[in-house]
Amino acid sequence: MSEQGLPYFSTRFDLLTTVDNDVRTKLLRWPGSGLWRRLLTIDTNFIGTTVNEYSPFPADMTPQALSGWIQRHCAGDKKITIIKDVPQHSPLLQEQDNQYSQALIAECTRRGFILVEGQALAYVPIDFNSVDDYLSRLSHSRRRNIRRKLRSRRDLRLEVLHTGDNRFHDAGWRQHLYQLYQAVYNQSDIHFDLLSAEFFAGLLLDAESGGRVFCYWLGQELVGYNLCYQRGDKLIDKYIGLNYPLALEYNLYVVSWFANLEYALENRLGYYVAGWTDPQIKADLGAQFTFTVHLAWVRNPLLRRILNRFRHYFESDARWHQDQQS
Known part of the structure; x- marks a missing residue:
């Protein structure tokens, strides 16, 4: 600095x-x-x-x-x-x-x-009244494909934890979350920065940052999560961890996208900021850039x-x- x-x-x-x-x-x-x-x-x-x-x-x-x-x-x-x-x-x-x-x-x-x-930084203005309203703006083929993938959500349980929650004081669970983050990093085409386990632990333990960890459970097994930050009128999606191949089987990328939109809508936020990489996938899901x-x-x-x-x-x-x- x-x-x-x-x-x-x-x-x-x-x-x-x-x-x-x-x-x-x-x-x-x-x-x-x-x-x-x-x-x-x-x-x-x-x-x-x-x-x-x-x-x-x-x-x-x-x-x-x-x-x-x-x-x-x-x-x-x-x-x-x-x-x-x-x-x-x-x-x-x-x-x-x-x-x-x-x-x-x-x-x-x-x-x-x-x-x-x-x-390309992807974002979605929260200028819709419901998920159905949002989907109505997409093409018929995209709506059909998304609705098919969203059926997986019925089998999953969503839990939203604030960073600093007592659950994150379990070092073993923090390590498991870090391994799921590494799994996403390892399959990515673009490698620039790799967060250390110590840095990642600091994020999860920081109660003052406005972090939200969206956890998706299948029974007692964690299918994946994403770490977002609520700052001002924005929900900013930062890091994701996926349990392969289970996360692919349950279409977790699409499921989490719409869970984040619903959270932003329910909390009267102005934008969902979906981050870098994979612009074509995010465009298919309705993002602007x-x-x-x-x-x-x-x-x-x-x-x-x-x-x-x-x-x-x-x-x-x-x-x-x-x-x-x-």
Whole structure:
């Protein structure tokens, strides 16, 4: 954490992390792909965190001062410095926050940062009166498919626990929840951050955070859960743990999506924020999307030109969204 209150971290970053699977597969078939992979894994500074939807910026620094400080203090010791997850006209933020972000994007672009489109953040405005009302907005085929999967809910028992609940003081159960989180991580196509067991335990034990753990039981067996946070007028979906293959058999992803919508509706919230990854699945479930940008400073001028020319290969979610729109 900087003196100004700006979080940042450093890591060896694989530039292929957000590249389309097809492109990544083709690259790895090239002769000497092992060498190429090492060359594309670069010491990188990140401004922001891996646990926020948007990077938190110090309120008392102007975008001009912030970008200058980053360029002077963070961009010298690593080959690449990335200001991650800068919002673009987000409906989830206040106008002053969006104005700050736009000014930061403009200032960093002027200074020579490369602008790269980020991932699609899924959200649902709670502007409906019931689940039936919500489903009526989807196509007939999607409604039929969703209703079929929601039949699984009749066999499941939902329990909503607040973080800090006495149940989470059982170290064995916390470890079981962490293992279910790891199971989801291990089957994911995109690997960026892996929460430690200690960090995860801290989340579950924090009674002041507004965390809600939605647990789905089949008899005495936990089929899965998701950890959400109720902040302001939003229910923010952060982490999920699934008991495979049981969670697939009971369509838990779809079941939990609608349980979260019902919770937001019952508590008179304004938005359900469903997070990153799997945008097509979330679009099929009725989500809308807002995008971030990453602002990358590349120290080497030649590498900067090369990455700027090929930056669209790192914008898989943005290209997916353009295809959906067209």
